[in-house]
Amino acid sequence: MPTKLLTWSWLVGVLAALLLAATSQAQITSYEEKGRLNTDSHVGKLTGHAQNAAADYRRYCVGCHGELGDGNGENAPWLDPKPRDFTLGIFKCRSTPTGTLPTDQDLYDTIGRGLDRSNMPIWNTLTKQERVDLVAWVKHFSPRFQKEKPGAPIEIPAEPEVTPERVKAGQDVFARVQCWKCHGVEGMANGPSASTLTDDLNRPILPYNFTDGSRPKCGTSDQDIYRIFMTGLDGTPMPSFSDNIKPDEAWDLVFYLRTLQPHNTFNMKERQIAKQLGLKPVNPNAPAQ
Amino acid sequence: MSSRRSHFSGWLLFALFLLGALPQANALPAFARKYGLRCSACHEAWPMLNYFGQKFKDNGYQLMNDRDAPIWQNPSYWPVTFRMTPIWHRVSTGRVAVDVGAGMNNGEARIESSGFDLSGLDFHTGGTLEKNISFYLLPSSDSTGTFHFETVMTRLDNLWGSSWLNVKLGKFELDNLLSEKRILTLTGNGGIYQTYHFIPVGDGNIFGQIGDNQLGLEWLGHSVDDRTRVSAALLSSSDGNTGLITGANSYTGFFTASQAFDTGKLGVQRVGFYAMVGDAATTYRTSGGIPIAGSGIGNKSFSREGFVGQFYFGSHFDLTVVTQHGSDNVWFGQGFGNASDPNNGTPFNDLPNNTPGTVLPATARAPSWNGATFEAHYVYNPQLIFIGRYELERMSQQANTTNAGNLGNISSYTIGYRYYPIMTSRAGFAWHNEYNWMHQDGTGPLPGENVNSSELLLGFDFDF
Secondary structure, eight states: OHHHHHHHHHHHHHHHHHHHHHHHHHHTTTTGGGOOTTOEEEETTEEEEGGGGHHHIIIIIHHHHOTTSSSOOTTGGGOSSOOOOGGGTOOSSOSSOTTSBOOHHHHHHHHHHOOTTSSOOOOTTSOHHHHHHHHHHHHHTOTHHHHOOBOOOOOOOOOOOOOHHHHHHHHHHHHHTTTHHHHOTTSSSOOTTGGGOBOTTSOBOOOOOTTSOOOOTTOSSHHHHHHHHHHOOTTSSOOOOTTTSOHHHHHHHHHHHHHHSOSOTTOHHHHHHHHHHTOOOOOTTSOOO | OHHHHHHHHHHHHHHHHHHHTSOOOOOOOHHHHHHTOOHHHHEEETTEEOHHHHHHHHTTSOOSSSOOSGGGSOTTOOOEEEEEOEEEEEEEEEEEEOOTTSSOSSSEEEEEEEEEEEOOOEEEEEEEEETTEEEEEEEEEOTTOOEEEEEEEEEEOSGGGOTTOEEEEEEEOOOOSSOGGGOSOOSTTTTSOHHHHOOOTTOOOOTTOTTSOEEEEEEEEEOTTSSEEEEEEEEESSTTOSSOOSBTTOEEEEEEEEEEEEOGGGOEEEEEEEEEEEEEOOBOOEETTEEOTTOBBOOEEEEEEEEEEEEEETTTEEEEEEEEEEEEOHHHHTTOSOTTOTTSSSOGGGSOOOOTTOOOOTTBOOOEEEEEEEEEEEEEETTEEEEEEEEEEEEEEOSBTTSOTTTTOEEEEEEEEEEOSOOOSSOEEEEEEEEEEEEETTOSSSTTOOEEEEEEEEEEEEEO
16 A cells, blocks of 8 residues: 555656646746747848747746746846846847847847846857747747838948047047937046936936946947947937948047947057047037037 | 545645645745846756856856946845755665564565655855855755855956956865756765766775865866866865865866857757876874874875766757766775775774785775766756666776676666746745665675665755
């Protein structure tokens, strides 16, 4: 009898576990009525399928982004910045003009790069296929991806040579388009508007501090920085300056912004030039040129 | 029949009630609480790490998102996790030596016992002291409350901005890809990796157990995505025991290297190797015939080396393989080596000491063996994992020519599952069922007798 009892205990335990696991598995797909689980994504030669990412989303993402992708995961109340609400179809890091949808490559890059100064980790341990599948999964939360096509990526001209003239011209652009109002005259995120900034959901948000050594959210290369202020960071107060800054001026601004950063592998030449020029912070009270 | 049915239904309802009634509780291990990530982000099933968790660990318990330093944490955050496991288990051990006349007629008996029990209690505390400076402290008790320090270490990571320069100092787990400290099984024989602890019958070398935390200094380097990993550690040959119990200049090196490959829909596959090469004292000065701790000389060598593979077959099934070839110096094979170990459970002067003039028997040989561990997981989802493990240890050369060729060989089988009814970033809780059966050749009380042991374990594994 004790042997039978043990056998039954074992079977009962396994069965109960399977039943409950099946129930909890069903939670993630309870909103399937939207019928977007057939969403695909394309990055390079890889094609991602939303339904293939359900398990990974549940394992890695759901705690913050929530089962419905609305950014209301169980951890959201304790996170700052808040997790992205995928249902809105609004994304910071894009290669496309402001107001448009990002490309699949943009979303793929964000997953693999993570978002510095947030709780979004660098998911580069996932396989490329897993990441492409997750891109499709992220897209399926928002009806925008069913109705609209991503914007065309902006063109980034070849990077010119860094010269003292360009660094100085970049500083003039910094003053003219009033970057300092948010980022501060020294790039320390302490401009006069810094404390008043809110995102599209009216939540407080801080401008990027160029001086603290943190990485820009949407990439660290010169091209990434160029892209950030020419496309803007949708959903945040950071606008697109593509109507105000010509491509050549945009490169000048990149070079100047590099001088604000602490020493790193990307800005040795710019910092050297700034030192030679004896570059001082912009004067907010100087007459516009 | 109907009685049996109602019996079954009762059990089913009880189990469902027990599991289903558990709330979606908030609770968690320290790192998940700090970063707001679910257990499943870092653990294939806790405590076993997945690739992301391994990278987090390799980065010095950092996500590398510029929010790792404690200055970014809520001041009330406390990086501590407690883990304990109340269980019911049934243990059966064959051929235990017993007194003749105590109801047994040949001096051996099978001992079977069952009942409710407890594991020890672990206080895991760890995290960053500052960006790229981290610590881990693990006071651990046995089930009676007797404490020891299982892990005590400080890490410096990403030195000069390079992921290839990370060092740790203290008592730590060796860089084993299949981590015994994160083992998914809990029974006495199944709760350790036999391959990590195998010692030939009569061998006195306790210093080559790669499953034990060791005292030393480790360098670890890895690529940014953690696909490539290398490490080298210099350890005291003391099996993690404190107090310089052995002797001067007895050190062990432990080296690992592995490379992971992205194989598309199959997942990430990792292959690598490890090697432990060291020496340890076999000769101790004595006082009153008792070896003096710390006086060891006469170092003799030992080695353990093997391959490791972690293979994923889609998102549900994976297999980890660890092989080992081990060899000990002939002196260890005759029981010399751990004479001064205060934790060996044997009076000091009962153990052989290689004092001047000691001569080995003519039959003595350097013992060597081969072993392997195969551990498979079926991950139904992050909340339910099935585990199966087969381990085999086979002697290739016995310590004495008079020994049977298979003396001490081990075969161990473990199956089980863990169900996690809650999965949040606040606490961990698992319903754990496991069965282990182990066979060892020739180690019964009477010559040539094999010993079979088994254990069935059911319990709650929780940490918070």
